[in-house]
Amino acid sequence: MVSQKIFSLAHQVSEMGIPFDRDAAVLAAASTDFGHLIQGQSQLVVQPRQGEDVVALMQKANRYQLPITLRGKGCSQNGQSISPRGMTLNTSRLDDIRYSKALPQQVTCGAGTTWRQLVAMLKPHQCLPCMMPLNLNLTIGGTLSAGGFGANSHRYGPAIANVIALEVVTGAGERLWCTPDKHPDLYAAVLGGQGRCAVILSATLATRPIKPQIRTYFLVYEDLETWIRDQHQLCDRIDYLEGFCSANMQGLQKTPTGRRPLVQWLWGLHVSVEFDPATPPQQEQVLAGLNYHKLLYIEDDDTADYAARYDLRFQSMQASGAWQQLHPWFDCLLPVSTATEIIPQILEILPPCFGDGHRVLWVAERPTPRFLMKPEQAFLFAVLPTGIPLSLKTQALTALEQAHQLVIKAGGKRYLSGWLGEITPDFWSQHFGPNWPAWQQAKATFDPNHVLCSKLFP
Secondary structure, three states, X not given: OHHHHHHHHHHXXXXXXXXXXXXXXXXXXXXXXXOOOOOOOEXXXXXXXXXXXXXXXXXXXXXXXXXXXXXXXXXXXXXXXXXXXXXXXXXXXXXXXXXXXXXXXXXXXXXXXXXXXXXXXXXXXXXXXXXXOOOOXXXXXXXXXXXXXXXXXXXXXXXXXXXXXXXXXXXXXXXXXXXXXXXXXXXXXXXXXXXXXXEEEEEEEEEEEOOOEEEEEEEEEOOXXXXXXXXHHHXXXXXXXXXXXXXXXXXXXXXXXXXXXXXXXXXXEEEEEEEOOOOOOOHHHHOOOOOOOEEEEEEEEEHHHHOOOOHHHHHHHHHHOHHHOEOOOEEEEEEHHHHHHHHHHHHHHOOHHHOOXXXXXXXXXXXXXXXXXXXXXXXXXXXXXXXXXXXXXXXXXXXXXXHHHHHHHOOOEEOOOOOOOOOOOOHHHHHHHHHHHHHHHHHHHHOOOOOEOOOOOO
């Protein structure tokens, strides 16, 4: 029945002049995501070019009870952007950007705009969004549907804490602008809402002026507690801050379950400050009071170009074939008070196929929409393997389930952009806690016919 309705809708979409595709290769690509762990069945991919197209599509979907899944670049890992069996609404063509010098502290961009496009547009104006993710190929809409964290979240919080306004089309087909004061329940339901309640057409983001240059100090620590303590004291005075867990392999050791790598973990820290060339930062001031083991390197860069520093990592993944492997990326938000205890426990669980370079990003305490669940005084811990071979899938996912249980026991929350594992009947009620009834009510209010869905939220 759904297939017949999709065929009928495709004919109507063609008559409306909305770009669409039913090519087998396009549908196959839309039926999986970056994680390569979940399989769906997209039957039609539409690419609306303007808000009127989205309104028309949503109204027809309600009329014919057709499921719609929202998708930007498909960078999810647990089916968040995969259609179970219906239509994929690809937002890539909603990529206009509007910036005015009369309003220098904000920019409005379409949901399909990538952070790379936004950085390129804002660079001549010597400003950037307050918070940006590490991967500039993500779309604005996809990032805001999840939350969005980066190396300056210690100052600005997640991306969704820096949204001034949203233009959306609700699941019921109503086009609205919403802010923290205007339609606040809709605003809260969309930001971090996983595309369950509305389609983001555009977002007005807060921007900030930047200085032309940025200097990064590459530090190494031998002691975990010192590494955590120094990050805490840097939060108020540093522009960008990234922690890394780096494995120093020392052979193989005997364990009850066989030999395992003997690893000494080192703790890396990138400390970055923006500056004007006429007044470069003074090392003794930037690093004052820190107790690092070694200062490895100092590097200067253009501030806007610095945003793209992870491009080589993603390019290398594509060139090596790792891009096509499994990506059960594991992200969680943990209380800072648990850091020295839980980080070693998680690292001990992870098999060698996960590599190293696991990230730690501190998160500022800022007002944040209610459905991004996190403990107070939190940091983001991210396990981001370049690729897991299919032959090691069971081993990898078993380890992540154990890590998940540690996170929950420690009072942490999962960040919903990555691999979440098995979704048990009580998973969502436990995750949202007191906000669980509001999460359910938001869906009933803004998408009463349950048109918007995904493999994660059927």
